[in-house]
Amino acid sequence: MSFRRAAATLAVVAVAASGILVAAPAHADNIRDGEYWLSQYGITDAWKTTKGKGITIAVIDTGVDGTHPDLEGAVSGGTDFSGIGASDGQQPVGTVESEHGTMVASLAAGRGSAPGVGVIGAAPEASILSISIGFGEGNADSDTQVAEAVTWAVDHGANVINMSLTRNTLSWPESWDKAFLYAEEHNVVVVAAAGNRGSGTASVGAPATMPGVLTVAGVDKDGKASVDASAQGITIGVAAPSEELLGAVPGGQTVIWNGTSGATPIVAGVVALVMAAHPDLDAANVINRIVKTATPAGAAGEDPIYGFGLLDADAAVDDTVKSVKANPMGDLAEWIRINRRASATTEPTLPPTQTSTAAPVVPEKAATPRNPLGAIYPTAAQLRNVGLPLGVVGLFVVALGLMVAGAYRQFRRVRGKE
Numbered sequence: 440m441s442f443r444r445a446a447a448t449l450a451v452v453a454v455a456a457s458g459i460l461v462a463a464p465a466h467a468d469n470i471r472d473g474e475y476w477l478s479q480y481g482i483t484d485a486w487k488t489t490k491g492k493g494i495t496i497a498v499i500d501t502g503v504d505g506t507h508p509d510l511e512g513a514v515s516g517g518t519d520f521s522g523i524g525a526s527d528g529q530q531p532v533g534t535v536e537s538e539h540g541t542m543v544a545s546l547a548a549g550r551g552s553a554p555g556v557g558v559i560g561a562a563p564e565a566s567i568l569s570i571s572i573g574f575g576e577g578n579a580d581s582d583t584q585v586a587e588a589v590t591w592a593v594d595h596g597a598n599v600i601n602m603s604l605t606r607n608t609l610s611w612p613e614s615w616d617k618a619f620l621y622a623e624e625h626n627v628v629v630v631a632a633a634g635n636r637g638s639g640t641a642s643v644g645a646p647a648t649m650p651g652v653l654t655v656a657g658v659d660k661d662g663k664a665s666v667d668a669s670a671q672g673i674t675i676g677v678a679a680p681s682e683e684l685l686g687a688v689p690g691g692q693t694v695i696w697n698g699t700s701g702a703t704p705i706v707a708g709v710v711a712l713v714m715a716a717h718p719d720l721d722a723a724n725v726i727n728r729i730v731k732t733a734t735p736a737g738a739a740g741e742d743p744i745y746g747f748g749l750l751d752a753d754a755a756v757d758d759t760v761k762s763v764k765a766n767p768m769g770d771l772a773e774w775i776r777i778n779r780r781a782s783a784t785t786e787p788t789l790p791p792t793q794t795s796t797a798a799p800v801v802p803e804k805a806a807t808p809r810n811p812l813g814a815i816y817p818t819a820a821q822l823r824n825v826g827l828p829l830g831v832v833g834l835f836v837v838a839l840g841l842m843v844a845g846a847y848r849q850f851r852r853v854r855g856k857e
Contacts, residue, residue: 470693471555475660476680476705481753482561485712488756491562493718494711496547496599497592498704499585500540502531502571504689508552509545509559510567516595517569520588522578528569531689533576540569542686542696543603547704548711549687558687561708561752562715568597574604582612585646589618593625598714601707602631602646603700611645616775623651623771626722628714630655630707632699633675637667648674650769653726655706656746657681657699662736664744668697675746676726676768677733679705709752716756723766728755730767 477483495515502524505514517528524532531537544567549560570592572584579587585604592600600622622629631647633656634640647654656678657669664671668681684701688694706729713725720728732755733748741747747767 470557470685471551471559473683473685473695474559475683477559477561479662480679480705480709480749481751481755482705482709482712484753485709485756486563489564489712489715491548491565491708491711491715494562494565494598494714495568495596496544496562496565496601496704496707496711497568497570497588497595497597498540498544498547498601499570499572499588499592500543500601500603501533501537501574502528502540503544503567503569504531504538504541504687505529505567505569506691507541507545507687507689508691509549509557509687509693510541511550511552513544513548513550513560513565513567514569515566517567517571518591518595519571520579520584520591521571521573521576523573523576524571528571530571532571533574536574538688538694539603539700540571541689542694543601543700543704544569545687546684546701547601547708558685558693561705562711565708565711565715568592568595582606582614586612586614586618589615589629590621593622593627597627599707599710600627600629601704602629603698603703605632605634605640605644605647607634607640607644609642609644609648611649613779615646615649616771616779619646619649619651620771620775623722623766628653628710628722628725630703630710632703633657633672634670635665635668635681635698636670637697640670643670643672643674648672649771650674650774651722651766651771653677653706653710653729653768654746655679655699655703656744657702658736658745658749659683662749664737665697669699669702669744671743673741673743674768675741675743676730677706677747677750678702678736678745679750706750709750709755712752712756723764724760724762727763727767728758728760731760732758 551557679702730747
């Protein structure tokens with residue numbers, strides 16, 4: 440492919456999505472030069488220790504085109520749960536953003552088409568499992584496809600699962616409980632996108648709300664919270680670049696795109712680097728290295744915009760980090776024990792959607808919030824079902840008290856005149 444052709448594609452895809460991006464200059468090494476996050480976020484320094492060899496990243500998405508020059512040799516296997524894709528998961532599926540999975544995979548474990556040329560991922564020696572699902576399409580509903588895909592990934596050797604998608608609700612179906620617990624029990628790290636305000640996601644949605652999941656927010660090239668290509672929420676773990684990203688698409692081309700869909704595989708790739716460098720660590724300690732070595736940003740401590748801070752790949756791989764016994768992103772089993780037993784509300788079921796702005800996505804709808812970390816803060820349902828009734832009662836009591844007090848003062852004045 441000539442880069443002149445790639446540049447034209449960049450203009451069409453990116454401008455159609457956001458109206459602000461333009462094609463990059465047409466010279467052969469422009470793609471690699473454009474991957475600013477490799478040096479700015481310590482990834483190239485981390486490569487001095489490892490490039491992720493021996494680690495497998497499952498990409499649950501629209502399918503990965505393993506024939507792309509930048510992904511040649513990267514896809515080690517896969518499957519399809521949509522019923523409309525290829526048995527190896529390498530046929531992009533769907534009428535919306537069928538190229539999405541290929542872009543995601545290239546940022547996680549792209550090889551580049553030649554030394555110094557083409558898209559290279561955060562873990563260029565890691566392997567990809569391509570698991571295609573249908574976003575609102577296929578022979579099974581999206582919730583079922585996701586649960587089955589997570590379980591399949593674990594059973595087929597995934598060490599990391601990348602989920603650049605959102606359900607658009609803070610809650611998730613019970614079928615996901617079992618699947619994500621299964622991943623946790625096998626020390627598989629699940630990395631999920633926070634979603635994008637520009638696509639209508641103001642706050643994170645499942646799976647990014649699930650305890651134990653490493654949720655990724657997005658920042659611009661200056662490390663500031665992205666206005667459109669990120670969302671916020673108390674479950675965010677770390678922030679990574681989500682603007683002016685370069686990704687491979689089917690047909691051997693390259694595009695510029697925005698979204699936490701791109702930030703997430705960058706983090707998934709760094710998770711693979713940590714696993715390769717520290718093979719004895721369990722999932723909780725792998726995640727702990729990512730969040731504890733992040734560069735602080737936003738409010739002190741955990742922040743609803745940046746989480747623990749900006750990704751620092753070199754520190755995550757090479758720094759000395761004290762071990763932990765619990766996942767810093769929460770305990771799913773404990774959440775299930777407390778919330779499934781107490782839950783009495785039903786929330787809307789919406790299909791997952793991709794979390795980038797390279798093409799239109801299904802509009803997100805308002806959901807009934809549920810706190811994924813238990814009873815730390817009241818949920819909207821609790822405020823609605825308990826707070827509002829108590830508030831009405833409280834106002835009645837206050838009004839009654841004022842009436843009694845007024846009557847008493849009037850009684851005293853009358854008695855005083857007698």
